[in-house]
Amino acid sequence: TSTSSYFNVVLSSASESSYSYSGNNGDYNTISNCKLRNGYYGVRFNGGGSTSPDYGNKISNCDLQGHYYYGIYTYYQRNNVLEYNSISNLTSTYAYGIYSYYSSASTINGNVVMPGNYGIYLYRENYFYTTSSSLVSNNMITNFNNTSYHYGIRVYYFCYNIKILHNTVRIAPSTTSYYYPALYLYYAYYPVIKNNIFINEGNNGILCYIY
Numbered sequence: 001t002s003t004s005s006y007f008n009v010v011l012s013s014a015s016e017s018s019y020s021y022s023g024n025n026g027d028y029n030t031i032s033n034c035k036l037r038n039g040y041y042g043v044r045f046n047g048g049g050s051t052s053p054d055y056g057n058k059i060s061n062c063d064l065q066g067h068y069y070y071g072i073y074t075y076y077q078r079n080n081v082l083e084y085n086s087i088s089n090l091t092s093t094y095a096y097g098i099y100s101y102y103s104s105a106s107t108i109n110g111n112v113v114m115p116g117n118y119g120i121y122l123y124r125e126n127y128f129y130t131t132s133s134s135l136v137s138n139n140m141i142t143n144f145n146n147t148s149y150h151y152g153i154r155v156y157y158f159c160y161n162i163k164i165l166h167n168t169v170r171i172a173p174s175t176t177s178y179y180y181p182a183l184y185l186y187y188a189y190y191p192v193i194k195n196n197i198f199i200n201e202g203n204n205g206i207l208c209y210i211y
Contacts, residue, residue, distance in 0.1 A: 003068040003091070007039040012054065013046050022076065024048035028056040035063045042067040042087070047076025050102070050128040055079055065089045070096050071113070077103040078129070088114040093146040096121055104129040110138045117146035119169065120153045126160040130189075133161040142170040149173055152182040152198070155191065163192045172201035181208045 014023025042064040047053040058081040071087035087097045095116030104126045119141035126132045152169035169182040182198035198206045
């Protein structure tokens with residue numbers, strides 16, 4: 001139950017002595033139908049950078065609970081699939097449900113996320129593969145444990161070709177700012193946003209698009 005970042009339930013790292021060492025060290029792994037509990041990360045996959053990402057890793061139908069700061073953290077992944085997982089009871093009020101960092105051609109589908117204050121966070125998605133497309137679909141994000149700041153789906157800083165379809169996001173932040181909407185896009189290129197349900201029970205906006 002330690003909150004140290006050295007404690008991970010499932011970890012793919014290029015070094016036996018470092019939780020964050022980058023390298024193309026694990027392709028086409030499947031984690032399915034597991035109960036994952038506590039630690040700093042529920043699952044962390046480290047790829048090897050823009051020219052040597054991990055390929056084809058899949059996390060599906062897992063029940064993730066009690067992690068301190070990240071439910072699922074992916075770093076330099078390509079063609080990864082995160083689907084039908086339940087992420088809840090994260091202990092930090094600033095915790096991320098799903099964090100995808102410098103990945104490409106991701107599929108994030110059908111997850112139920114109850115985060116600290118970040119539901120799904122995509123950072124520079126498809127930045128190194130700008131013709132690739134990523135899908136965020138059929139996810140439900142609700143029941144934040146941070147009362148002040150809620151980010152439902154955050155697409156941040158030079159992300160390309162992200163389809164955001166059929167998601168349900170409910171937020172209720174007490175802080176009034178455009179910065180905390182159900183969907184936040186910052187320098188997002190060619191997004192497709194269709195058939196979502198965005199609910200904000202606070203006093204700020206539903207969608208913020210900064211370009």
